Amino acid sequence: MSSVFFYALTGVGLFTLGLYALIVYTHLLRKILAINVMGSGIFLLLVSLAARTRGAPDPVPHAMVITGIVVAISATALALVLMLRLREASDRVELPEEPME
Amino acid sequence: MTKLNNKQRLFRLLLLVLLSVLAAGLGYAVLKLPLQAPGLSTRVTENLVVSGVSNPVTAVLLNFRGYDTLLEMAVLLLALLAVWSLGSQSERRESAPGAVLDMLSRLLIPLFIMVSGYLLWVGAHAPGGAFQAGSVLAAAGVLLLLAGWRPGVWFVGLPLRITLVLGLAMFVAVAVAVQLAGWRLLEFPLPVAGTLILLIEAAATLSIGITLAALFFGHRPQTGQDSGSQTEQGEK
């Protein structure tokens, strides 16, 4: 039964991995991928821990994850188009420099 | 990627350490969770008979937590509005689809539409439902777009817009209608619960499918009276 926890830990791993990539890599497409990987990690954690039941797994986190997947693709679609427009306007596929402080 | 200088290397090392601590902490918190936890599964099972469907995930999505799903339809519509608001890509090279793609799409698209309908229908009592059905429908749309098909001019105006909002509109309409009939917001009285859920799901499937395909298309299809691209430069 504790393979449940193994998957949950894998989820934590994916979340951290995505976070690292999101911070370190500058290319916007890579950042978008990183966000998606982070999301997948959270989904894995949500669903794996839902299997700590005696019978069928708890369906509530399953429904949450389906909601989450749809939110993720919405955000990804917006991010990708925004990236393309930014490239058109500034010839860059990276975030602008930090504002002067 | 370019070579890293020492400062960047140090930053990454520091970050790695920090994130390892984070991961370890999270892992510890996860492992300290109880080994057995029923969650809400017993409650879902108890109420499943009065939910109108027998697939527990569909019951949660459309009935128990239907309000989330209503707002989620709004998120999907929002993504499309946002993408359209960003104006159109300056130019798009149209490449003729290869013969293989053409044939493949002829074969696959009817299949996808059938699968979509099946998933929508079966979602009431087995794995499936509006989101799965909608995304398969979207896959058919994406294939059509890849094969070079473009929606007709008659469709890209109001008809397309109506299709896009249909899922959310149906959800809101049902939500208000049941209230006017004396029930609570989004409460589905048992004799008609299954029907109402299927109604919402059918509308949602269509909207999800078309919305996702439209997101793939990436910009608003041009209608006759449109005023071209609108990428103004912001004030400097």
Place this chain on the structure above:
Amino acid sequence: MIMLWHNISWQAMPVLLPLVGAMLCFLLPQRIKFLGLMIALAIAASVFALLLQVLDEGVLRYSVGGWGAPLGIDLYTDGLSLLMLLMTALVGLGISIYAIAYFKSDKAVHFWPLWMLLWAALNALFLSADLFNLYVTLELLGLSAVALVALAGGANALGAAMRYLFVSLLGSLFYLLGLALLYHSFATVDIALLAQRIEETPAVWAAMGLMSAGLLLKTALFPLHFWLPPAHANAPAPVSALLSALVVKASFYILLRLWLDVFPPTNSMLVQFLGLLGACAVLWGGLQALRQTRLKMLIAYSTVAQLGYLFIAFPLATGMAWKGSLYLLISHALAKSAMFLAAGNLLRFGGHDRITQLDRVAQRLPLTLAAFALAGVSIMGLPPSGGFIGKWLLLDVALRSGQWWWAVILMLGSLLAAAYIFKVIGHAFTQAEVAHEAIEVSKMMEWSAFLLALAAIVLGLVSPWPLALMDIGSPFNTALSATCTSGVAQ
């Protein structure tokens, strides 16, 4: 008919109306301005109806679908959520009127549906008692805000929107992970049920850290504010106004709910730390605002500073301090929206927003400058404005509980605010070296800015009423407040 009227729950209307409005605006772009205004009025009316219902019946809890927590989702309205809704309705109405004149029709067709969805997200957020539902509203809010920033077009706005999108998504993901841990610990995501079941386990501490971090990032508390100035400054003026006035407050609201109700009362280290960050924000934001050469950047940094004040209530942690913080939040919403709208007028008028070249706008746009000055009075915290009441309450609690250093921060913040506001007003009276072509500014734009600024002042004159409203359901009478109420008599 009467029966039908009673069947309707006013609690859901502030969410459903803007959703319907967004769809109508999307379907009928030809009539968009008229439709937008009508819907905005209807939303405001529905919030007013909800206010009457709450005054009549007290705290409202409504189970969507009739299931009830933990299986279903509950809506919850107390004084705190009601005030946020009222604030949103008031500012939203002002911004809507402004936007009618501001946007040409090619932008208006995009602005209105997005703004309606953002409004729906805000109302849904303030009404929800369910943490996962709050996650969905946060995403709806974040994505619509990003799209609205990008509406300005151009490299600067698009870059700022891109950064804002990543920040927003990252914040939501942190929140979602924390929520996952809470759900798997207590089998519910309902705030009230969590409050009963909460225990101090590693998972709860992790959830607390993750959710707080995500929400602080979205609220742009120093030093997580880096994304705010470019996003708020490069957006179109009405969008800047609603971002600064409303959007950042939404994540603060969730944070407040979590800290007040859900998370176990913490040791004082953590709340002191939040207070410290707030103090840094007040000083840093104020100094940066003073250094800016562009008006909208100045106002954006002022938002960073003003958000800092909200966190000074955490270490003080009495009911009065929370009320002061909330009072500041609402008056900031009114004043800052007025300020951004006024800046939009100046920008439209002169074609730029360089502070040193404002060129006698005092004579040429007196109403706009009056709006800016009145809003400035509230931002500085001078009587009789709403900002004054908020600061006064915080100051009072700080001095009575002997934590005078927070009082010093409050005073320094006011001085800095006075410095950057007078810097703008000073230039508005002087003549620039180069005379500029001036463009006519719509009266509607001038008046909506002015009325919002006036509302920020009036808020200081009617203070007993909002303060009494805050007591409905006594949202601040919780464990976190109880830890150090002893310092204040009342």
Place this chain on the structure above:
Amino acid sequence: MTLLQWTFDLVLGFTLLWLAWRTLASEDLFKGIVLFIAFGLLMALAWVRLDAPDIALAEAAIGAGLTGALLLAALAKLTAPKAKPEDSPPHD
């Protein structure tokens, strides 16, 4: 039986982590996206293993399929029209 399951879980978990890493770190963006699609398909497998067939369907169709199509289309637009290097000097 349990040994087999454990082996399956371990292999799947580590493959997921490895694929995620390669997705994010690969020099070539196209390769990264293809790996991401593979990652999505393996996630679908994990959902099946975790008794979540509804999510498996959604993930296969949305997570891997449509997201992959969106990413590939975006990459095509990113590389096709303007053949300029990515790191042009900052402009502002």
